[in-house]
Amino acid sequence: MSLSARSEPPGSAAGFAPFAVRVPASSANLGPGFDCVGLALNLFTTVRVRPAAQLELVPHGAALAGTPRDARNPVMRAFVLACERAGRPVPAVRLEVESEIPLARGLGSSAAALVAGLVAADTCLGGPLGRERLFELASELEGHPDNAGAALLGGAVIAASGESGLRYLRVTPPTRLGTLAVIPDTELLTEHARGVLPDSYSRQDAVFQLSHAALLGAALASGELELLAEATRDRLHQPYRAPLIPGLAPILEEAPRRGALAACLSGAGPTALVLFDQERADRDGLIEWLRAVLTQHRVPGRVVQLEVNVTGAVVSAL
Incomplete structure (x- = not known):
């Protein structure tokens, strides 16, 4: 009908x-x-x-x-x-x-x-x-x-x-939590991104994932943003999806050393999300570095600050 x-x-x-x-x-x-x-x-x-x-x-x-x-x-x-x-x-x-x-x-x-x-x-x-x-x-x-x-x-x-x-x-995160979205111009369908994931994981990876997911929830609920660098680490999907997204690996690895709280893949990608403390971080420096990563990996795209x-x-x- x-x-x-x-x-x-x-x-x-x-x-x-x-x-x-x-x-x-x-x-x-x-x-x-x-x-x-x-x-x-x-x-x-x-x-x-x-x-x-x-x-x-x-x-x-x-x-x-x-x-x-x-x-x-x-x-x-x-x-x-x-x-x-x-x-x-x-x-x-x-x-x-x-x-x-x-x-x-x-x-x-x-x-x-x-x-x-x-x-x-x-x-x-x-x-x-x-x-x-x-x-x-x-x-x-x-x-x-x-x-x-x-x-x-x-x-x-x-x-x-x-x-x-x-x-x-x-939960309402603290107002000082800021985000920078690194948005490539190219699409990545969720079906494709899910297709690269393995069918099974080791017990070690399962324990790692559970502990970090619990820490992530606690960090968001408590507002302890300094925990996010460790809490956002992942073994379930990001290591398998990173080869699909040029520039993602260095963003995930280096963002905390550049003054960000953490970085992660946004959903199935290809956008990467960089979390930073708006009261302490050098936002402009982070944006400049992220744009350089896009240029280095020849990825057309943009870096956009988005409020929660x-x-x-x-x-x-x-």
């Missing part, structure tokens, strides 16, 4: 005034927190929602040129799923989408789109799902809760899915 056929008739969505949903980017894993730790960052996907004659999606801007306008689009897919899970007809609305988040760069563009669609639908319907259910649905669609939680809730989110469902802790986002998804009137 087509989406338009399942939409409510014109006027049925008129119970709400036009609104916008703004959802932040996110960096997942932060080293050892594979598929369970995410940090929200101040780049945004925005969806503007207005009553319309039928359900339609309109992407805006060069970043979204050529993206689907139907159920293949994550915003549309999430919007429809939220209505289905709420047991309500899909309202006839126009979804206008624009995004600052580069696609396939490891900055949570898909999670932001999914969360935006879910929140847009829940807002249209009067809020029957609520944040906890939205988090569950976003994690289901995304396949893991790291980017989904950060995009929805903001701050740093540490989450686990198990027999008792989804459990998480959302603490609000998550926000709904505002148009």
Whole structure:
């Protein structure tokens, strides 16, 4: 059955005034927190929602040129799923989408789109799902809760899915925590980045990973940022993905010696995230060094300072 056929008739969505949903980017894993730790960052996907004659999606801007306008689009897919899970007809609305988040760069563009669609639908319907259910649905669609939680809730989110469902802790990192995103111009699909990971690991590597993931969570929750240099070390994915990303290895190894708190691969990459203390670090010196690394490895790209986002998804009137 087509989406338009399942939409409510014109006027049925008129119970709400036009609104916008703004959802932040996110960096997942932060080293050892594979598929369970995410940090929200101040780049945004925005969806503007207005009553319309039928359900339609309109992407805006060069970043979204050529993206689907139907159920293949994550915003549309999430919007429809939220209505289905709420047991309500899909309202006839126009979804206008624009995004600052580069696609396939490891900055949570898909999670932001999914969360935006879910929140847009829940807002249209009067809020029957609520944040906890939205988090569950976003994690289901995304396949893991790291980017989904950060995009929805903001701050740093540490989450686990198990027999008792989804459990998480959302923390607000200290305001002095700054980030520099090293964003190559080329894409790296998550499927490719996951494909290079081994099927099994040694007990030694498993213990290393567990201890460092625990330390990462403790560092974020306590605000002991000096622990991040050790806490972000990883043996699960970064050593295997580094050959796919020129320049990543020296950034991971040298950033703390250059005055940063830590460095890690952002999600599946290719973006690298450098964490630094805004009160103590030489930010300009770090940026100059990171640009030199890109030049040395002949990687077209940019270095962007991004603030940690603490609000998550926000709904505002148009």
